[in-house]
Amino acid sequence: MSTIANSSDFDRRQLITPEGVNLEIRLASLGSRIAAYAIDQIIINGTLVALFFIVVLGGIATAASIATSIFILLSFFLRNFYFMFFEMGTKAATPGKRICKVRVASRGKARLTADAVFARNALREIEFNLPLSFLFVQGEAVDAWIAVLGLIWSGIFLFFPLFNKDRLRAGDLIGGTWVVRAPKAELITDLAAHSAKTGAPYLFSQEQIDAYGVYELHTLENVIRVNDPETVEDVAQRIRNKIRWSEGASGSDLDFLQAYYAALRERLETRLLFGVRRKDKFDDQ
Amino acid sequence: MSGQITLKSHRFRLEREHDWEALEAILKILESGGKGALSDKQIIDFPRLYRSTLSSLSVARATSLDQGVILYLESLSARAYFALYGSQSGLLKRLANFFQKDWPQAAKALWKETIVAALLTLLAAIIAFILVSTNADWFYTFMPADLAGNRTPVASTESLRETLYHDGDADGLGTFASFLFSHNSRVAIFCFALGFAFCIPSAILLMYNGFVLGSFVAIFTQKQLGFEVGGWLIIHGATEIFAIILAGAAGIHIGKAVAFPGQRSRLDAAATAGATASRLMAGVIIMLFIASLLEGFGRQLITVDEVRYLIGIGSLIIWCLYFYGPRRTASSIS
Numbered sequence: 001m002s003t004i005a006n007s008s009d010f011d012r013r014q015l016i017t018p019e020g021v022n023l024e025i026r027l028a029s030l031g032s033r034i035a036a037y038a039i040d041q042i043i044i045n046g047t048l049v050a051l052f053f054i055v056v057l058g059g060i061a062t063a064a065s066i067a068t069s070i071f072i073l074l075s076f077f078l079r080n081f082y083f084m085f086f087e088m089g090t091k092a093a094t095p096g097k098r099i100c101k102v103r104v105a106s107r108g109k110a111r112l113t114a115d116a117v118f119a120r121n122a123l124r125e126i127e128f129n130l131p132l133s134f135l136f137v138q139g140e141a142v143d144a145w146i147a148v149l150g151l152i153w154s155g156i157f158l159f160f161p162l163f164n165k166d167r168l169r170a171g172d173l174i175g176g177t178w179v180v181r182a183p184k185a186e187l188i189t190d191l192a193a194h195s196a197k198t199g200a201p202y203l204f205s206q207e208q209i210d211a212y213g214v215y216e217l218h219t220l221e222n223v224i225r226v227n228d229p230e231t232v233e234d235v236a237q238r239i240r241n242k243i244r245w246s247e248g249a250s251g252s253d254l255d256f257l258q259a260y261y262a263a264l265r266e267r268l269e270t271r272l273l274f275g276v277r278r279k280d281k282f283d284d285q
Numbered sequence: 286m287s288g289q290i291t292l293k294s295h296r297f298r299l300e301r302e303h304d305w306e307a308l309e310a311i312l313k314i315l316e317s318g319g320k321g322a323l324s325d326k327q328i329i330d331f332p333r334l335y336r337s338t339l340s341s342l343s344v345a346r347a348t349s350l351d352q353g354v355i356l357y358l359e360s361l362s363a364r365a366y367f368a369l370y371g372s373q374s375g376l377l378k379r380l381a382n383f384f385q386k387d388w389p390q391a392a393k394a395l396w397k398e399t400i401v402a403a404l405l406t407l408l409a410a411i412i413a414f415i416l417v418s419t420n421a422d423w424f425y426t427f428m429p430a431d432l433a434g435n436r437t438p439v440a441s442t443e444s445l446r447e448t449l450y451h452d453g454d455a456d457g458l459g460t461f462a463s464f465l466f467s468h469n470s471r472v473a474i475f476c477f478a479l480g481f482a483f484c485i486p487s488a489i490l491l492m493y494n495g496f497v498l499g500s501f502v503a504i505f506t507q508k509q510l511g512f513e514v515g516g517w518l519i520i521h522g523a524t525e526i527f528a529i530i531l532a533g534a535a536g537i538h539i540g541k542a543v544a545f546p547g548q549r550s551r552l553d554a555a556a557t558a559g560a561t562a563s564r565l566m567a568g569v570i571i572m573l574f575i576a577s578l579l580e581g582f583g584r585q586l587i588t589v590d591e592v593r594y595l596i597g598i599g600s601l602i603i604w605c606l607y608f609y610g611p612r613r614t615a616s617s618i619s
Contacts (some may be wrong), residue, residue: 015363018370021339023363069463076467080474090368091316103367107556111370114379115387116556119563125471126478157481170481174539175563176556182367185360187305188353192292218352262292265350269294272348 013166013180018109027167028102028179039096044082048075083121088114093182103182107166112177120175123157127170130154191224192262202259208243209267215280217268220261224254232257294349301341305358308334308365315368335365383567391564392608398534398541402491406530409495410502417503427500436501442508449510449517450588462581469525469573473532477566480536483544487536494529516590519597521580527604528572535562535569572604 015023055071086094092112093103104120106112131154137147161167172178212220223235236253239245239260268278311331314322323331342358349355392399416423421438436448472490479486498518505514542558543551579596587593 015366017339017362017366019336019339021343021362023342023366024359025363065460069460072460072463072467076463076470080470092367105367107552113560115560115563118567119559122474122563122566123478123481125474126481130475173552173555174481174559176552176559182364183360184364185357187302187357190295190298190351190353192295192351214350217350221352265294266292269292269348269350272350273293 011181013178015105016109025105026181028100028181030161030167032100032102032181033161033167033179036094036096036100036102039099040082040094043095044078047078051075051078080121083124084117087117087121091182092117097179101181101183102179104177105180107172107176107178110176116175116177118175120169120171120177123169123171123174126154127157127160131158188225191221191258192265202256202263204243204260204263208245209263211239211243211281212264213278213280213283214268217261217264220257220264224257224261227254294345294351294354297344297349298351298354301337304334304337305341305361308338309361312361312364312368316364332369335362335369338362338365383564387564388568389608389612391561392531392568394561395531395534395538395565396609398537399531401537402487402530402533405488405491405533406495406498406526409492410499413496413499414503414506417500418507421504421507424500424504427496429497436504438504438507440504442510445505445508445510446513449505449513461585462577465580466574466577469529469577470570473529473569473573474566476529476532477536477539477562477569480533480538480540480562481543482540484537484540487533487540491530491533494526498526513590516593516597517584519601520584520587520593521576521597523597523601524572524579524604525576527601528569528576531565531572532569535565538562575600 011026011029012024013027015025017023051071051074055067058067083094086097087104091098091103092105097103104112104117106116131151134147134151134154137143137150139147157170160170160173166172166178168178220235223231232253236256239257271278307330311323311327311334314327338358339362342355342362345351345355345358413423413427417427417438424438436445476487476490479490502511502514502518505511539555539558539562542554546554549557579600583596584593587596
């Protein structure tokens with residue numbers, strides 16, 4: 001079972017909706033963006049190869065010139081408009097991006113327009129193809145050095161996302177866009193409801209419940225969800241020591257943890273209603 | 286703790302859960318199929334469910350410590366936000382809008398850059414023309430060998446004349462045109478994208494284009510074929526060279542915004558400039574498509590110089606009228 005990932009605050013960006021609610025979106029990681037691009041390139045080039053064979057085997061024999069021009073046009077459109085076509089759609093993501101669960105979004109409040117998508121993808125030409133073309137330049141002496149300098153210069157565009165905090169490509173900069181994570185979170189069961197159903201008879205004193213804060217509550221929640229026997233035992237033991245639990249080990253460790261989770265959450269949420277958010281066990285308000 | 290649910294946050298979740306599920310069902314349809322698959326009730330409910338989910342998120346953030354609910358609501362709200370505010374008008378409407386407004390307006394807005402780009406090309410063409418006219422060796426400096434073919438200064442008048450009226454056999458015209466289109470479009474996109482590096486590479490590319498043009502005309506003029514080469518060039522060049530100049534102008538526009546953002550932040554300036562420039566670029570691709578048809582078919586099939594001039598100059602006038610001609614303002618339309 002998966003835990004609830006506590007992604008670092010480093011990736012979080014604010015997106016204030018017109019209704020004034022802050023939707024905290026997360027930037028896509030560089031790894032997922034590279035993976036998405038690689039998948040898209042595989043799709044594009046795979047299609048091109050398939051197209052080539054169709055033209056060579058099927059088309060050339062019947063109508064050579066028409067088949068060749070169709071091939072040239074299709075490969076041009078595939079290379080240049082593949083990204084634009086998919087990113088202008090409702091999901092604002094190419095198949096590669098969909099697999100990697102990221103999407104393109106507008107950086108500001110304005111919505112993602114076709115212009116922005118066009119701009120961000122037209123710049124791929126200098127970000128990827130330009131360094132590539134310098135890489136394949138053949139030459140000696142001066143020509144070779146010019147190619148090396150060109151490679152370094154064009155490398156600036158290629159490695160642009162590494163050097164700014166929002167991981168913008170040159171195309172993102174011009175298009176006014178960025179790439180964000182688009183995970184589909186499932187609504188997972190409420191642990192408190194579960195413990196209420198089992199109804200293990202644990203009674204904690206006020207003092208015992210006040211031992212921890214929100215941070216520990218969330219850590220405890222992850223421990224219960226993963227349900228690794230060793231960790232559960234270890235954590236249960238630590239909590240028992242901390243709160244000086246004297247009633248022995250009636251019931252399993254997991255039952256104990258779930259009961260304590262429910263009690264702790266109730267206590268912390270009640271205090272939350274009175275405007276007190278106890279961050280962690282060191283937070284004494 | 287008598288087995289009954291006491292947590293307020295859990296009750297809150299139970300009460301609102303069906304709204305969230307209804308919203309998720311709508312989003313699933315929107316993301317996979319489209320608006321058409323939604324029932325009337327769902328369309329009416331969508332904004333209400335979106336707002337109620339947003340308010341659920343605010344409440345949950347303030348009162349609930351159930352991580353699952355908060356993460357779920359954040360993801361659901363973001364999906365709904367993108368579906369609601371990210372959606373576009375229909376494709377046909379957008380296309381009509383593009384041809385009626387966006388494209389000519391973008392071209393008009395960038396008139397200064399267009400003049401600069403045109404002057405750069407013209408300047409380079411004149412320099413190359415003078416240099417090649419005085420010393421034919423310059424031709425080899427400006428012209429890449431594969432582009433020149435057998436059109437060199439040492440070629441005879443007859444063979445040069447031949448290239449003006451018979452290059453390529455009529456059989457492969459379609460192939461030729463499609464090759465020209467994809468090649469020229471890549472050059473134009475390149476010219477645009479390079480503008481990002483503070484205009485300079487775009488300017489170099491424009492001048493290089495001018496050099497090729499000027500030296501090309503020069504060798505024909507030396508053999509008294511000036512008028513003929515003009516017709517050969519103008520039939521498609523009026524559209525094609527204009528398109529490349531516009532692409533360069535779009536590049537310069539972006540480079541200028543990145544280099545000198547003025548009062549705004551560099552990011553904002555770049556994004557604003559990028560929007561206008563990319564509208565123009567989309568138009569440039571269309572122009573190049575037309576140019577490649579003119580070059581691939583028109584030039585090969587029409588061999589009368591006067592008709593070539595007529596088509597070339599005519600297309601130039603049409604483009605200028607379309608871009609810069611007076612049009613009804615938004616108020617007079619409505």
